[in-house]
Amino acid sequence: MKSTLNNLMMENVDYKHRNESSLKRLLKLTIPHMRRIIIAAICVLLINVSLIIKPYILKLVIDDFLIKHIPSKGLYSIVNMGILYLLVSISGNFFAYTQENLINKVGQDILRNLRGHVFKTIELLPLSYLDKNSSGRLITRATNDVEAISDMYTDVILNLFQDVFLLIGIMYAMFMLNFKLALISLSVLPIMSIILFLLKKKIKTNFLNMKTLIGKINGFMAESISGMKLIQLFRAELEKKKEFENLNDHYFKSTLLQVRLNSILKPGTQLFENLTIALILFYGVNKIGNHTLEIGVLYAFTTYIKQFFDPISDLADQYTTIQSALVSADRIFELLDQNKTLEDLDSGLSLDKIEGNIEFKNVWFAYNNTDWILKDLSFKVAKGETVAFVGETGAGKSTIISLINGFYKVQKGEILIDGININDIKLKVLRKNIAVVLQDVFLFSGTIKSNITLNDEIEDQKINEAVEMSSFNNFISNCENGIDEPVMERGNTLSAGEKQLISFARALAHDPSVFVFDEATANIDTQTEKLIQKAIDNISKGRTTLVIAHRLSTIRNANKIIVMKNGKIVEEGNHSELIKSGSYYSYLIKQNS
Known part of the structure; x- marks a missing residue:
């Protein structure tokens, strides 16, 4: 197994020397689909508007109609506020449905083309390259790695766009409602950023190990199935089982480490969310007692905090998906970048018929x-x-x-x-x-x-x-x-x-x-x-x-x-x-x- 671990270390070194950002290259693949992406992005902005407006509508209902008992005037009534809330919710759901379908279509189109490009590249690889690289490694590029990128296109890119703009919109709304309360709400972000930075390197390195190991497992399985007759003839089942268990144990340890790293992110985000709500309640209750803060504003802030940490929690989940996709992208682009070694079937003299000398x-x-x-x-x-x-x-x-x-x-x-x-x-x-x-x-x-x-x-x-x-x-x-x-x-x-x-x-x-x-x-x-x-x-x-x-x-x-x-x-x-x-x-x- 020493050779396996050495290979992992060598691959780690290789991936650290990638010249062009894999993320940029993945984003470049979206250019032919920009029209759909722009429409989906507009839908995302409208979804965010609906999410930000809803707590403000409830704030108006609480402060104006339930606390201050302001009488209804024309369209400005509690009934119309309820209708407005319902219409905003329905609109948000419609735009969410539209953007979901658009971005999934774009993602699947990109992946179909990428998978085709990978297979075409494998077909043109010279024997000198194939002699040095196992079939399992290449199979993993065309299957597992492409699937990992699929998650990024369909689940992350537009959600990331949505979450970032939602965070900006929520921060703007909070600062407009109460500047000091907004500062208290955001006071935990520096600590969260430090923790995420410390986890980043460990997560990416471990993802690389996982994907290298799954490639070796795929290769071992393919080789064993092809040679099963020989294994059975020479009663080598036990030896092969031990080899597989060795690889499988290393993969298990790598995935277990990944689960532990992932388990830090979401619970950690929820902890900071609860801490933030406790801080603004501690601060806000005293202000309400002094009549310097409205109850509706405090309610809107607690709602905004939950909405604020939901995308952060999503980003924590998506962070591991992004790291996985970037490692997979590195491996795929390493294969696609074999341009100098690929066979050029159309370069050279075109003869009608070879005579045979x-x-x-x-x-x-x-x-x-x-x-x-x-x-x-x-x-x-x-x-x-x-x-x-x-x-x-x-x-x-x-x-x-x-x-x-x-x-x-x-x-x-x-x-x-x-x-x-x-x-x-x-x-x-x-x-x-x-x-x-x-x-x-x-x-x-x-x-x-x-x-x-x-x-x-x-x-x-x-x-x-x-x-x-x-x-x-x-x-x-x-x-x-x-x-x-x-x-x-x-x-x-x-x-x-x-x-x-x-x-x-x-x-x-x-x-x-x-x-x-x-x-x-x-x-x-x-x-x-x-x-x-x-x-x-x-x-x-x-x-x-x-x-x-x-x-x-x-x-x-x-x-x-x-x-x-x-x-x-x-x-x-x-x-x-x-x-x-x-x-x-x-x-x-x-x-x-």
């Missing part, structure tokens, strides 16, 4: 800029060639595939596609023309068809051809719903071979210029391997095909086999040439047989 020229690459995975790698693949890469685990074979797809940039040397530096080609064009079939197939919840098309607009004829060429048509014909057969999350109800064939059909349907098979036959049975091998032989004609394989029997017909060891090419040639030479490839064949 590939060249690595003296390529050096390391994931961490120090430990070289590829070392001075050079090779050429001509259009339409089938080239296989073989070697022991860690030789750098799969890294080549990641580089060809533009997931990482090389530190030295260059990669050429049809004689053009890969960095100068639009990523959108590059990936449209390169289809990859991975060893670990990922399937989305949906149908077989949606997993083949990935919701691209592909003609049914082309889909059917892809299914047939991938030898998956027999399986589909046995499905009740055919190609629209439901697929569960990650394709959990399908076998490894069936998932691999769907992946194969997916690659075919997108009609690429270059096919890449990364250990595509590693996890399937011999019969399915034969089906896939036949399909590979069929579709590789006229297309550049790169194959990475552990089963060396699948690459005998390749035009060229590149043998790698420790990030370097140790030999290359076709199967017959390499076998005759009796070199490292021959050794691998013997190990594989």
